[in-house]
Amino acid sequence: MERLAKNIAVNIGENLQYSTEKTAVVAYGLIAIFQMFIIFFILSIIGFMGGFWIEGTIIFFFVGLLRKSVGGAHSKTFFGCVIYSVLFISLMAFLSHYFINPNLLYYYIALSGLSFSFSYLVVYKKAPVDSPNKPIRKEKKIKRLRINAFVTLTIYFIAVAVLYYLSKKDLRFSGYAISVTMAVLWQIFMLTESGHKFMQVIDRKMVDF
């Protein structure tokens, strides 16, 4: 997929007479587009078949948006990323959809509360977490990303509170609230040492296509 993106970018660059750097920017953008759409497309198919499309979509967007501010552990390969993303989003969405018990609503609320408390702490200590391929050096950018991270977490927290409130009328909303909580927990896990080690372990099992 990366090769395809680069080939398309080279084609564009040749036709529009772009410099090498500008062509590289186009390739970079195309890889981003391909990654997002492929993951979302596969996830949608699995979600529709499994009956948890809404939960899957919630997790896909909520992790993605939070990740943009906090960074986190990375897979070494494009397809590794697609496979893990689809696998873990589907698993979390499945659990959010099928394991909701109306008698445990207050436990879910407590769990979400604890999760967010822990998340704020980890974000305060660790965010943003960069990677060798995208180092973050400027103090101004670090500060901006940290502020964005806290604002994003707070918006998610409010969303979860509203969803739990609505779940009194329709239990499905508690499933959505759990989805958001899982999305936050997953992304926070990716900021930790354990998250990085976990990604390294499963990366070793993958073959670069």
Place this chain on the structure above:
Amino acid sequence: MKLKLLTAVSVIAMFFATLVASSACFWWVYQPEEPQLLQDR
């Protein structure tokens, strides 16, 4: 027609690239090498 299509694709791709450049990383768990033109944005 071909040039218009390529220009449109290029604009969309560069928009996404700039969007990613101003953040901590890509959308999910993969992060390719960032072009020099976008570094430190």
